[in-house]
Amino acid sequence: MQFSRTPILLLPALALAACTVGPNYAGPPKTLSDANGAPxxxxxxxxxxxxxxxxxxxxxxxxxxxxxxxxxxxxATNPNIAVATARLRQARASLRLERANQAPSANASATYLHARIPGFDFGGGSSDGSASAVDVYNLGFDASWEVDLFGGRRRSVEAARAQSEAAEANVADAQVSLTADVAQAYVSLRDVQRRITLSRDNARMQQQMLTLTEQRFAQGAASDLDVERLRGQVETTNGQIVPLQAEAERYLNAIAVLTGREPGVLDATLTPGGAVPLPPAAVAIGDPAALLQRRPDIRAAERQLAQRTAQVGVADAARFPRLTLLGLIGLGGTRLSDISPDKLVGIGAPMLQWNFLDFGRNRARIHQAEGQRDEAEAQYRGAVLVALRDAEDALSRFGHRRDTVASLMRSKASADRAADLMQQRFRAGTATLIDTLDAERQRVAAEQNLSAGVTSLTGDYIALQKALGLGWGEPPPAA
Structure with missing residues (x-):
């Protein structure tokens, strides 16, 4: 009967390889109250x-x-998305590295040595005591494997996996912010372009009123004060157009940069004005529990908590002994013919290391990792509260803004009716042209207010989509 040559003392150590120290991650802490039913x-x-x-x-x-x-x-082209994607590739590569660290490492070598040393006789030197030479040929193969006795390597892989998943969530978070920024800049550009058009219409009507008032002044039917007051209104309105043009150019530059282009490239495409897009009549929002699972920043914070929990196990495993299995196979000699299987040399050596006298260093590292885990848990709770607040604030603004827009629409309708009635009176000869132009100016002002309200409503809709964590797609596939 033949027994294995594996030392009996190694068997308990190998059995310990299934042991994993440190806390097991049980998921994120509960943050939503269900006292009144489903959140x-x-x-x-x-x-x-x-x-x-x-x-x-x-x-x-x-x-x-x-x-x-x-x-x-x-x-497709924004640099911030490219940065987040590159960090995701780095995290995935780190995960592959930690997985590879669990496997044995092996090295092969081939050596040729020619030595010529004076005063030494290697058996083939000259008889007069001069220097002799020797050739050495060697082929070797060595391997080592650290047995994961207490799960330190497994915890490292667990931490790297959580970090990779957090990087995926960060890519999605960058997409959420980017899509909201592009939409907000586009809506703001359309609003400014509309305000420029309305301001020019208002300035044109004020100029007509000024011309009529100057004619009345020449006939003695108006005073200098009336003329100067209207002239001041015309200059004020014209002065308001200049900063609006600068603001429009700023949004053109912002949209170009957000789409990964240099300023000015999209001017020809975006300069023709257009209407501010309107949000849908009904908006789906889901529930808070789905929000926490959907928002990328929450998922990233949860994965960071999982990573920190695994790192506690990494620090805990460092307190225990480490077992490394070493193996070496070599053959060779002073002649090339010595490289043959009958001269094979093999060495196997288990090596046990245990830094048992570290004066509390490992314990301090464990406490440090536990503090980092507690910090990650607190950050997760804070991220949840911020996300819920963002969603509730956005919902409140969006709901009240609809009421504001409804009121502005009624005001615009009233101004339209007043302008139409003034036109009828003017055609009937019971109202002056100045009164008619003033009613038209009030109609333009009401239209400006309504346009600003619609822009704010769409902006609040965009903010709501961002607060709900929408706008991201699937991460790029792993290599």
Whole structure:
């Protein structure tokens, strides 16, 4: 009967390889209260529904083809997305490295040595005592493997996997911010372009009023004060157009940079004005529990907590002994013919290391890792609260803004009716042209207010989509 040559003392150590020290990650801490049933959003109104929203391409609900094109270009070429994607590749490579560290490492070598040393006789030197020479040929193969007795390597892989998943969430978070920024800049540009058009219309009507007042002054039917007051209004309105033009150029530059282009490239495409896109009549928002699973920054914070928990196990495993299995195979000699299987030399050596007298260093590292885990847990709780607050604030603004826009629409309708009635009176000869132009100016002002309200409503819709964590797609595939 033949027994294995493996030392009996190694068998208990190898059995310990299934042991993993450190805390097991049990998921994120509970942050939502269910005292009143299933969690739901407090703010909002009839304009929102609890249906699950579409994660990707929320901007298509605005029904603006040019905005859809800009969003696609930004997601494809924006530098911030490229940075987040590069960091994801680094995290995935780190995960592959930690997995590879679990496997044995092996090296092969081939050596030829020619030595000529004076005063030494290697058996083939000259008889007069001069220097003799020797040749050495060697082929070797060595391997080593650290047995993961207490799961330190496994915890390292667990931490690297969590870090890789956090990097994926960071890519999605960059997409959420980018798509919201592009939409907001586009809506702001359309608003400024509309305000420029309305301001020019207002200035033109004020100039007509000034011309008529100057004619009345020449006939003695108006005073110098009336003329100067209207002239001041014309200059004020013209002066307001200049900063609006500068603001429009600023948004043109912003959109170009967000889409990965230099300023000025998109001027020809975006300079023709267009209407501000309107949000849909009803907006799906889901529930808070789905929000926490969907928002990329929450997922990244949760994965950071998982990583920090695994690193506690890495620090804990360092307190225990380390077992490394070493092996060496070599053959060779002073002649090339010595490289033959009958001269094979093999060495196997288990090596046990244990830094048992470290004066509390490992214990301090464990406490440090536990503190980092507690910090990550607190950061996760804070991120959850911030996300819920963002969603509730956005819902509140969006709901109240709809009421504001409804009021501005009624005001605009009233100004339109007043201008129409003044036109009828003017044609009947019971109202002056100046009164008619003044009513028209009030109509333009009401239209300006309504345009600003619609822009704010769409901006609040964009902010709501960002707060809900929408606008991201699947991460790039792993190599």
């Amino acid at each position: 739901r959003f407090v703010r909002g109104g009839a304009q929102v529904s609890p249906a699950a929203p579409t994660v990707a391409a929320w901007w298509t609900q605005l029904h603006d083809p040019l905005l859809d094109t800009l969003e696609a270009q930004a997601l």
